[in-house]
Amino acid sequence: MKLYIDSANVEKITRINEYYPLAGVTTNPTILATEGRPYLETLKNIRSIIGMDKELFVQVLGDKAEEMVDEGKYIVDAISGKVVVKVPVTEEGLKAIRMLSAENIPVLATTIYTGMQALLAAMSGAKYVAPYVNRIDNLPGDGLRVVSNIVHMFLQYDLGCEVLAASFKNVQQVYDAALAGAQAVTVSPDIIEKFVAFPSTKVDVSEFRQKWTAAFGKDHSNLG
Ligand code: E4P
Numbered sequence: 001m002k003l004y005i006d007s008a009n010v011e012k013i014t015r016i017n018e019y020y021p022l023a024g025v026t027t028n029p030t031i032l033a034t035e036g037r038p039y040l041e042t043l044k045n046i047r048s049i050i051g052m053d054k055e056l057f058v059q060v061l062g063d064k065a066e067e068m069v070d071e072g073k074y075i076v077d078a079i080s081g082k083v084v085v086k087v088p089v090t091e092e093g094l095k096a097i098r099m100l101s102a103e104n105i106p107v108l109a110t111t112i113y114t115g116m117q118a119l120l121a122a123m124s125g126a127k128y129v130a131p132y133v134n135r136i137d138n139l140p141g142d143g144l145r146v147v148s149n150i151v152h153m154f155l156q157y158d159l160g161c162e163v164l165a166a167s168f169k170n171v172q173q174v175y176d177a178a179l180a181g182a183q184a185v186t187v188s189p190d191i192i193e194k195f196v197a198f199p200s201t202k203v204d205v206s207e208f209r210q211k212w213t214a215a216f217g218k219d220h221s222n223l224g
Pocket of ligand 1: 130169
């Protein structure tokens with residue numbers, strides 16, 4: 001399972017990248033706009049934090065397939081390292097996914113609400129599909145069921161496309177996506193920090209330290 005951070009905030013990315021096994025960073029137009037900085041500058045800053053080998057995802061905004069392809073190529077040229085172009089699954093988006101993939105530019109098919117959208121995106125050459133778990137739940141629908149159906153379909157048809165589940169609002173949704181077999185998840189920094197913020201773990205650690213200190217004194221290390 002691969003873990004991505006869904007953010008363009010350089011401070012948060014720096015912190016999460018230090019502690020967690022990140023595979024890369026996903027952004028979207030809203031996330032980049034929130035930072036209030038020129039977007040290329042932000043993306044280059046992110047690249048310098050995560051290094052060349054981790055994937056950086058950037059979404060295109062064009063209406064027509066040709067515009068999306070031009071934007072995708074521009075982004076790949078402008079940012080060094082591994083870049084994945086995010087393309088929304090519309091009719092034009094499907095065409096753009098096919099065109100970009102034909103040029104070996106990796107694509108994540110985004111804004112996915114149904115298994116059918118995911119299937120078509122994978123058949124068009126997408127490397128990843130991103131079902132929007134929480135946004136599907138809010139329709140209301142069943143985001144996790146969509147994730148699980150897509151995982152099952154991709155295995156059945158041996159499509160070689162990975163499910164990168166997105167749009168989470170709590171830790172349980174992320175855990176359920178992992179149990180459903182999603183190959184990857186992208187999660188906001190606030191939720192990632194909750195992954196290990198478990199009160200009982202803190203209590204246990206503090207109890208172990210107290211016992212040690214009572215027996216051996218203030219030196220907390222056991223290195224001799
Ligand atoms: C990631 O690819 C998506 O843009 C993102 O996860 C959407 O999340 P949201 O529903 O919290 O905006």
